[in-house]
Amino acid sequence: MTLYSKIIGTGSYLPPKRVTNQELAVQLAEKGIETSDEWIVSRSGISARHYADPAVQSSDLAVEAAKRALEAAHLTPGDIDLIIVATSTPDHFGGFPSTACVVQRKLGIKNGGAAFDVQAVCSGFVYAVSVADSFIKSGAHKNVLVIGAEVFSRILNFDDRTTCVLFGDGAGAIVMSGSSEPGILATKLHADGSHGDILCVPGSVTGGVIEGSAFLYMDGQAVFKLAVSVLEKVANEALEAGGLQSSQIDWLVPHQANIRIMQGTAKKLGLPQEKMVVTVDQHGNTSAASIPLALDTAVREGRIKPGHNVMMEGVGGGFTWGAVLARM
Incomplete structure (x- = not known):
């Protein structure tokens, strides 16, 4: 019997502190930085974001999302034999x-x-989903907890309005298990290190001292151009590998970074906007957490249903990009 991997449960969690554009604009104005709700929405589609309290770590957000995914999957923590956490803001330095x-x-x-x-x-x-898929199909692991969790507010420079308004904190999780029915239909991953400087945290540590900047840096225009280019290509690669046409995609769940990038990708794939899951307006760019957050939202709202074909795709610093084609 051929062994496949399948998503059997989803979960997500946003920290309680919600900051609207208007509230953030007031806070920045106190520092002499001018911005507005209109400016932020017109450039990103973001209306609000969530920030974790100082004592809360990525693992705390991850655990809350994981509990909800486990409940949806009707499994207990003890049933999990592999945990993969995607994060750029780990609990511990190093x-x-x-x-x-x-x-x-x-x-x-x-x-x-x-x-x-x-x-x-x-x-x-x-x-992380691609890695979990390989482990499950090989028979090495049975039930895998895949989590994206971030506290990006910790690495934001609130003197730089071009980046500090875009990012937020949160976590999303899925449970993947072995199945006799196809679930993950295809995955495609890519990277190009030559573009590593357009989205990065350029600091390093020597002798316990930070050298350079410990804040996120982004060349917004360069990231935008590259993202629009690679997302269409990797989605089509996943469709070809999975034996589907773009018309067979029920839902596009892109990385929730910028509404214009997301809309551009849907248009290039020939998908109507109503087939795209959009949550970026409510939580901003939560990096590795954004796709599972959006996926869980659509599942719990009843939009994504069993049997639906879902395309998940994202781009990130490195420069990295990839896509997962899944049948729910």
């Missing part, structure tokens, strides 16, 4: 112990299953 191991501990999982992090920034979730 990334160890991994946020995945922290999540494993906080969920009370003591079965010796594997746990590790994936770092591909905003493409991290599709990278």
